[in-house]
Amino acid sequence: MKGPFNKDLSSRSVRVRILSTMLAFMAGGLLIAGFVSYYVQFTVLDDRVNAELLQEVDEFQRIAELRQSDVGGNESTEDLMRAAIQSAVPGEHESFLAFLDDRPQLKPQEQAFELDNPDTVEQILSTHTPGSTIFTHLEINGEAIPAAVASVELYSDDTPGIFVAANRIQNQRDQIWISAVTYTVVSLATLLASALVGLVVTGKLMRPIGDLRNATREITIDDLERRVPDPGTRDDVAALAQNFNRMLERIHEGYAHQRQFMSDVSHELRTPLTIIRGTLETTDLSDPADVSEGHEIALDELDRMNNLVTDLSTLAKTGRPDFVKFAPVDMAEFARNAMSRIEHLGPRRWLLDFGADVMARADEDRLTQAVVQLAANAVRYSEPHTTIELKVQHMSLSGRSMIMVGVRDEGIGIAKADQARIFERFARVSDSGGESGSGLGLAIVEAIAQAHGGSVSLTSRPGHGSTFTIIFPQDNTPVPDPEER
Structure with a gap:
């Protein structure tokens, strides 16, 4: 069902599509940027926690080596564990625990969380492998905590020891998730603000198109004076x-x-x-x-x-591509043939001024039609036994080879006021004193000249005759733009 609502939706479809596409690309970009950024952060966090656990184990081993060297290899397991725990400084998310003879004995006074509760102790003992360091996850209060369980064995003391370092990674992950939620909220706010701004901006940009749509809908054949308002921008x-x-x-x-x-x-x-x-x-x-x-x-x-x-x-044919059919034309032969035709139009003194022994690319039949029309006009508006001259010349104009075809008579001439409209259709010279024609002849001559890429001009004074001149390019090939050469 069609109605005003549907028409309004249709009128805004381009605006909605542009805005939707823009927002879709923005949302996609923000989503990809956020996913990549936080995926990298989580990966870096896992790698960093593992590196920190490995560093704690390495530091414990260096302490053991130093103490063994200092006491000459007579260090007890308890003294080593106590020294390691005292020198350890737990980070914000770290905890340590030292076992002696499979019992938790030593830990820092302050640390992030406790590892000596029975359930955790049981997990550590079940994970512990004598003579090895095991990296595992301890389940504490439903939270998986990365941990390193290092076995301690001394030649000077048979008491087995276990050094445990754990890092509470979930707190750090929660901080990243809080940042991700903040990023999501800011992104949604950005999209909303962009949508509002885009709605206003696209509305201003699309207003001329709306005016254009309205104009095309409202303009009729009886109202062609309506114009689309110019937005005054440069886009x-x-x-x-x-x-x-x-x-x-x-x-x-x-x-x-x-x-x-x-x-x-x-x-x-x-x-x-x-x-x-x-x-x-x-x-x-x-x-x-x-x-x-x-x-x-x-x-x-x-x-x-x-x-x-x-x-x-x-x-009616002047606007068609086949109005003129270009072919090589011998202008000398053309001049002689044209003169043989027009000299029978009336009892005049016919002269041929010929100086174009060249080939031109033109339509000989149309050029002959134009010359005959100009000669017929010259006969119509001149007295018997006066001179009518046909001139065909080769000339150079603005660096181009041109052909000039002119007809000069000694007739009544044309007033200056009439010269401005003489090539209009059905235009006739006032007070001509000659026979009445259709008023289309000179319009046809002008159309032939323009079809050859040239023009026709008039020089006349009342009582002194008229000269009509057709000028067109010899080869009718457009001159290329210097920037395109």
């Missing part, structure tokens, strides 16, 4: 919001152009249809001359509609 989230706003601007601009284009198309098609309908409605069918005139008018308007549809079809 990926801010870049996402800015890029989304730029995308909306492009969509808005493209949609506006599309609406304008459709409006212009409908207007351009409506005019010939209105003329044809009006002509047919007013034609006198009983008058052959009127019928013939109406027939001619209808055919002319249908031809104009056909040309308009053809131009629209060409413009």
